[in-house]
Amino acid sequence: MRFLPLVVLIPLFAADPAGFVMWKAGDLKGYEKKLAPKVNEHKVANENLAKLGKYRTLEVHREGDGEVEIHESDADLMFVNSGEGTLLLGGTVMNPKKTATGEIRAPVMKGGQMKPLTAGDVVYIPPNVPHQVMVAAGKQITYFVAKVE
Secondary structure: OOOOOOOOOOOOOOOOOOOOOOOOHHHHHOHHHHHHHHOOOOOEEEEEEEEEOOEEEEEEEEOOOOOEEEEOOOEEEEEEEEEEEEEEEOOEEEOOEEEEOOEEEEOEEEOOEEEEEEOOOEEEEOOOOOEEEEOOOOOOEEEEEEEEO
């Protein structure tokens, strides 16, 4: 008895499916060097990466304390790529100012919980929760953010 080889057909795509996005770890780590020269007076630089329906993604690099932020309708899903910092979360915002639709900033916040951040950490911050990323002198932190409506 003679057997023929079994052939399995696997579809091959000439291009990625519509809407597919992939960020390689090495590319994201490269943003530390790419954004460092663009740090502004608030000790931050960022770059928008993609708008994906109800999601918006960006890469953020900080070399000092950020402002207190409140996002009225967006949640932040943060993935720390490099460096270290501290997330101050859920305190009382002092002197808040609306900076854009659904966005509030403030220079300081009283109270709250301090959460250390290091490379590899993932953080979800729900809408309307005051938060601030703090970075010690001489340190930096770079992270990927998915903003979710």
